[in-house]
Amino acid sequence: MASKIVRSGLGNVLVRRFASSSGPSAVAEHGGMRNWRFLSLVVALPGVGVCYLNAQLKEEEVHNAPRPEFKPYEHLRIRTKKFPWGDGNHSLFHNSHVNALPDGFEEDGH
Numbered sequence: 001m002a003s004k005i006v007r008s009g010l011g012n013v014l015v016r017r018f019a020s021s022s023g024p025s026a027v028a029e030h031g032g033m034r035n036w037r038f039l040s041l042v043v044a045l046p047g048v049g050v051c052y053l054n055a056q057l058k059e060e061e062v063h064n065a066p067r068p069e070f071k072p073y074e075h076l077r078i079r080t081k082k083f084p085w086g087d088g089n090h091s092l093f094h095n096s097h098v099n100a101l102p103d104g105f106e107e108d109g110h
Contacts, residue, residue, distance in 0.1 A: 067097070070104045077102040 079102060082088025089101055096106045 067105060070100055072102075072104070 077100065079089070083091065085092065091099065096108055
């Protein structure tokens, strides 16, 4: 009896069909590539341009900002011994525009 049900139409409903899809075929969806190309050119490229412009304006704002006032906090810039390079007072990646020494910022003509 069960074999008759499997062979009948009810058995076909239970079988998964790997070759068929429930969505539209590739032929019916003919405008997909055109839509994505349009979105890439009209949305993505201007979006990247706006992000680039925003980053450049923020960088210019940071570059032109005045140096903060030096405050000699006791818990910062503690040197128990000299660094093994240079004069021993500058860290390995020292930047005179940003990093202060224990006695204050370096004076430079920039």
